[in-house]
Amino acid sequence: MKEISCKLLVLGAGPGGYVCAIRAGQLGVDTVIVEKGKAGGTCLNVGCIPSKALIHAADEFHKLRVAASGKSPLGLSLNAPAIDLKRTVAWKDGIVGRLNGGVTGLLKKAGVKAVVGEARFVDGKTVDVETEIGLQRIRAEAVVIATGSAPVELPDLPFGGNVISSTEALALTQVPETLAVIGGGYIGLELGTAFAKLGSKVTVLEAMDRILPQYDADISRPVMKRLGELGIEVYTRTAAKRLAADRRGLLAEENGRPFEVPAERVLVTVGRRPVTEGWGLEEIDLDRSGRFIRIDDQCRTSMRGIYAIGDVTGEPMLAHRAMAQGEMVAEIVAGQKRSWDKRCIPAVCFTDPEIVSAGLSPEEARATGIEVKIGQFPFQANGRAMTTLAEDGFVRIVARADNHLVLGIHAVGHGVSELSATFALAIEMGARLEDIAGTIHAHPTQSEAFQEAAFKGMGHALHI
Amino acid sequence: MGEFILKMPDVGEGVAEAELVEWHVKPGDPVREDMVLAAVMTDKATVEIPSPVSGKVLWLGAEVGDTVAVKAPLVRIETAGEAGEPPPDSVPEALAEAVLEEPLAAAPAPAPQPKREEVLRPKPEQAAPKPAPTPREARDLSKKPLASPAVRLRAKDSGIDLRQVIGTGPAGRITHEDLDLFISRGAEPVPAQIGLVRKTAVEEIKITGLRRRIAEKMSLSTSRIPHITYVEEVDMTALEDLRATMNRDRKPEQPKLTVLPFLMRALIKTVAEQPGVNATFDDHAGIIHRHAAVHIGIATQTPAGLTVPVVRHAEARTIWDCAAELNRLAEAARTGTATRDELTGSTITISSLGALGGIASTPVINHPEVAIVGVNKMATRPVWDGTQFVPRKIMNLSSSFDHRVIDGWDAAVFVQRLKTLLETPALIFVEG
Numbered sequence: 003m004k005e006i007s008c009k010l011l012v013l014g015a016g017p018g019g020y021v022c023a024i025r026a027g028q029l030g031v032d033t034v035i036v037e038k039g040k041a042g043g044t045c046l047n048v049g050c051i052p053s054k055a056l057i058h059a060a061d062e063f064h065k066l067r068v069a070a071s072g073k074s075p076l077g078l079s080l081n082a083p084a085i086d087l088k089r090t091v092a093w094k095d096g097i098v099g100r101l102n103g104g105v106t107g108l109l110k111k112a113g114v115k116a117v118v119g120e121a122r123f124v125d126g127k128t129v130d131v132e133t134e135i136g137l138q139r140i141r142a143e144a145v146v147i148a149t150g151s152a153p154v155e156l157p158d159l160p161f162g163g164n165v166i167s168s169t170e171a172l173a174l175t176q177v178p179e180t181l182a183v184i185g186g187g188y189i190g191l192e193l194g195t196a197f198a199k200l201g202s203k204v205t206v207l208e209a210m211d212r213i214l215p216q217y218d219a220d221i222s223r224p225v226m227k228r229l230g231e232l233g234i235e236v237y238t239r240t241a242a243k244r245l246a247a248d249r250r251g252l253l254a255e256e257n258g259r260p261f262e263v264p265a266e267r268v269l270v271t272v273g274r275r276p277v278t279e280g281w282g283l284e285e286i287d288l289d290r291s292g293r294f295i296r297i298d299d300q301c302r303t304s305m306r307g308i309y310a311i312g313d314v315t316g317e318p319m320l321a322h323r324a325m326a327q328g329e330m331v332a333e334i335v336a337g338q339k340r341s342w343d344k345r346c347i348p349a350v351c352f353t354d355p356e357i358v359s360a361g362l363s364p365e366e367a368r369a370t371g372i373e374v375k376i377g378q379f380p381f382q383a384n385g386r387a388m389t390t391l392a393e394d395g396f397v398r399i400v401a402r403a404d405n406h407l408v409l410g411i412h413a414v415g416h417g418v419s420e421l422s423a424t425f426a427l428a429i430e431m432g433a434r435l436e437d438i439a440g441t442i443h444a445h446p447t448q449s450e451a452f453q454e455a456a457f458k459g460m461g462h463a464l465h466i
Numbered sequence: 467m468g469e470f471i472l473k474m475p476d477v478g479e480g481v482a483e484a485e486l487v488e489w490h491v492k493p494g495d496p497v498r499e500d501m502v503l504a505a506v507m508t509d510k511a512t513v514e515i516p517s518p519v520s521g522k523v524l525w526l527g528a529e530v531g532d533t534v535a536v537k538a539p540l541v542r543i544e545t546a547g548e549a550g551e552p553p554p555d556s557v558p559e560a561l562a563e564a565v566l567e568e569p570l571a572a573a574p575a576p577a578p579q580p581k582r583e584e585v586l587r588p589k590p591e592q593a594a595p596k597p598a599p600t601p602r603e604a605r606d607l608s609k610k611p612l613a614s615p616a617v618r619l620r621a622k623d624s625g626i627d628l629r630q631v632i633g634t635g636p637a638g639r640i641t642h643e644d645l646d647l648f649i650s651r652g653a654e655p656v657p658a659q660i661g662l663v664r665k666t667a668v669e670e671i672k673i674t675g676l677r678r679r680i681a682e683k684m685s686l687s688t689s690r691i692p693h694i695t696y697v698e699e700v701d702m703t704a705l706e707d708l709r710a711t712m713n714r715d716r717k718p719e720q721p722k723l724t725v726l727p728f729l730m731r732a733l734i735k736t737v738a739e740q741p742g743v744n745a746t747f748d749d750h751a752g753i754i755h756r757h758a759a760v761h762i763g764i765a766t767q768t769p770a771g772l773t774v775p776v777v778r779h780a781e782a783r784t785i786w787d788c789a790a791e792l793n794r795l796a797e798a799a800r801t802g803t804a805t806r807d808e809l810t811g812s813t814i815t816i817s818s819l820g821a822l823g824g825i826a827s828t829p830v831i832n833h834p835e836v837a838i839v840g841v842n843k844m845a846t847r848p849v850w851d852g853t854q855f856v857p858r859k860i861m862n863l864s865s866s867f868d869h870r871v872i873d874g875w876d877a878a879v880f881v882q883r884l885k886t887l888l889e890t891p892a893l894i895f896v897e898g
Binding site (some may be wrong): 338339340341346403405406407430431432434436437443 | 611612613614615618622624625635636637638639
């Protein structure tokens with residue numbers, strides 16, 4: 003058996019793992035990264051990136067369909083458009099391929115040794131990797147577990163055949179006529195919306211009493227409205243049971259009332275689970291926090307020299323959280339003093355319209371006993387939003403009533419994902435309402451709504 | 467005319483009292499609102515106490531150096547308005563952040579007892595409201611400090627707990643300037659003294675070359691090896707007599723003997739009986755290598771730093787031979803001509819600072835060895851011999867052992883055997 007030694011071994015080349023390895027390489031740490039699939043993990047291969055490509059294609063196609071229907075307020079018209087989903091998927095795969103290569107190149111540039119294969123812990127400092135050319139033993143002073151997460155399967159609707167996870171949904175080469183989406187969280191709604199725009203008849207089934215349960219009703223209302231406009235049927239308090247006998251439908255139950263949903267495909271998006279099996283976790287017996295690996299504020303696990311980052315360590319399962327953790331751990335391994343001191347992890351939901359959240363919601367802030375002020379400004383009163391048919395939604399700032407320190411910022415609206423940067427920056431910098439109000443926001447942009455929301459919080463919005 | 471009584475504020479979580487370190491005012495002085503009246507120090511930070519009102523100081527409740535209980539009257543100020551304590555309503559911004567994770571419902575509510583935030587920064591009605599008063603208090607240690615990521619990073623790199631830094635920015639935000647100030651004066655105040663000035667320069671010296679290797683070696687040794695250090699007193703009188711005789715009668719080609727060659731010979735004899743001490747421990751593989759050869763490293767100070775030249779196969783050398791080799795290696799090390807072979811491969815090390823040896827030391831084991839013998843300074847001391855004090859030449863040995871593989875008992879037996887040999891030096895030369 004071949005054997006190599008290194009200072010840092012990273013298990014998993016997803017966004018957390020590869021960032022950790024690149025940063026460690028930059029800092030001169032002798033680093034090895036192991037990945038069984040392609041570099042980039044869920045995010046790059048079957049998550050964020052390909053889904054955004056599909057969503058974009060669906061948006062473009064939908065605009066053409068609206069124009070063809072003669073209902074375009076812009077006065078556009080054209081003949082019935084068509085989409086060749088095979089080519090769309092090929093285009094998407096091209097992007098993914100380019101990014102795969104990019105990550106591999108960055109690792110190489112940083113001097114990181116990449117090993118392809120399935121890793122397995124032998125003990126806390128030793129990992130065996132099953133590679134194409136045989137078993138490779140790697141000894142390391144520090145190990146970072148970045149094994150990520152996988153879609154949760156329903157016992158009565160196992161993946162396979164018509165029942166698909168987000169991974170397969172992103173690789174469909176034909177638009178299904180009917181699609182049932184189980185789970186009204188952000189993944190289900192993003193993909194459900196995209197397929198509705200591509201022409202599927204989409205039905206969403208959610209067990210809770212409303213969709214996007216992690217957001218308040220004000221935030222999810224514009225999304226709900228849009229789902230209706232796109233002809234997507236949403237059933238809440240509804241349980242999916244099993245496939246119909248003819249495999250062309252899904253049996254469900256709403257408040258004890260059984261009914262059938264037409265479903266050429268059934269997309270199951272009921273959550274993701276940490277990948278804690280199949281790589282010898284039992285050999286090292288790390289402490290858990292629920293299903294996840296327990297970590298402290300330096301991403302240290304219960305065993306010395308072993309770190310864990312990303313989805314395997316808990317919610318929120320977001321690529322940028324994993325990246326920040328990976329960067330931090332690399333610097334800790336290189337001997338720097340670091341600990342997790344982020345004030346917020348922004349989250350974006352690429353529904354139609356998009357949702358951004360950073361920091362506390364009004365309820366969360368009030369629950370801590372703080373007296374808050376809320377400044378909300380609708381895009382209806384924003385010039386740029388009007389000119390781009392993007393009047394749905396608003397920006398909302400939650401600030402302390404006493405000193406106007408910004409605690410949380412939420413927005414729902416078209417293209418608001420790009421505002422996530424300024425929201426997170428405001429919170430990390432410790433901005434007060436006066437700081438945002440005192441910053442000139444370029445006109446005409448949607449970002450003006452952010453400044454106006456701050457004015458509103460201070461009691462004197464200008465444009466409403 | 468009213469009178470305002472400023473009580474000792476609650477300056478931090480769990481702090482019941484604070485030491486008054488400085489008065490900025492004396493009775494009769496006029497004060498303005500926000501003027502600093504005094505500075506107090508807790509075990510966590512120094513806090514300046516501003517005046518919440520304008521008026522004239524009537525009375526000071528403590529002297530510099532006194533410990534003052536929280537809520538004890540500190541200053542009485544004559545004010546222009548009505549008398550009274552601060553109204554218990556407004557929550558001052560200064561400590562607003564401290565409330566962040568404290569539900570209001572859980573805060574002590576009864577009206578007669580002002581909440582601690584109010585005590586900290588009372589706002590009497592006559593005081594003009596200010597949009598963003600500058601907080602002067604060290605913030606609550608359990609809360610996240612308000613600071614930008616760049617400031618947080620700098621603090622972390624400098625090893626500063628930002629919770630102890632007073633923020634002067636909006637809402638108590640800690641600025642780079644606040645950090646500069648904290649770094650330049652440290653956590654405790656330096657009262658200005660005539661002729662003495664604060665120096666804030668920091669010289670950066672890059673660790674390179676031998677110094678860097680020493681640093682790495684020392685880190686390796688202390689991080690990997692759990693040390694046990696054992697200090698014993700040795701009566702060197704007999705050995706010193708013998709040494710004087712041998713030096714007097716030595717042949718011209720023989721080198722002058724110091725204590726070290728005797729110690730080396732004694733060491734060789736001791737490790738023959740206790741081979742576990744003359745060993746190297748490969749902790750990765752979990753294997754102890756016990757060496758038949760005794761290669762003695764001699765920690766030697768050179769102009770560039772510490773090096774450890776090695777007297778190889780000391781077990782095969784006479785005391786004269788040991789002394790000669792010692793002299794040769796010491797010279798080679800000091801002039802930088804020692805070869806790599808002469809600087810590696812020791813199985814046990816002796817560390818001696820000679821006349822600077824002190825009375826005890828905690829020698830750091832030369833990894834991967836398992837023992838080091840430290841020689842302290844020899845001095846003539848009175849020793850009670852049962853009937854009287856007699857002058858004896860006493861020297862301490864401070865020896866460290868790798869506690870993973872050497873038990874305290876074995877360490878003690880080893881040192882006692884060494885002591886016996888050195889106190890009865892004839893035994894060193896007895897064969898068999």
